[in-house]
Amino acid sequence: MKTYEYELVKMEPVETDSDSIYEILNDRGPRGFRLVGIQKLWSHDSDWNAIQRNFLVLEKEVEEEL
Incomplete structure (x- = not known):
């Protein structure tokens, strides 16, 4: 059975530019x-x-065994 885990990352109006989004995606x-x-x-x-x-x-897709 597949379940999904979600994570919300708040984007700061001035501080979140394309480089910081790239870093977040590379980290996660x-x-x-x-x-x-x-x-x-x-x-x-x-x-x-x-x-x-x-x-x-x-x-994130999480595979669970039955």
Whole structure:
């Protein structure tokens, strides 16, 4: 049976450029994660105000024996 594990990585508005995304993917790739997409999700800022942020969505397929 196949199950999937997901990881959300918050993208900082100014700090997350293509090089830092590349580093994240190179770090998580050997552990079996692949990029599924970039999603805009609701989050909170430092003052707990609701804001929308971009997140990298990573997926890992986990094979389970029955």
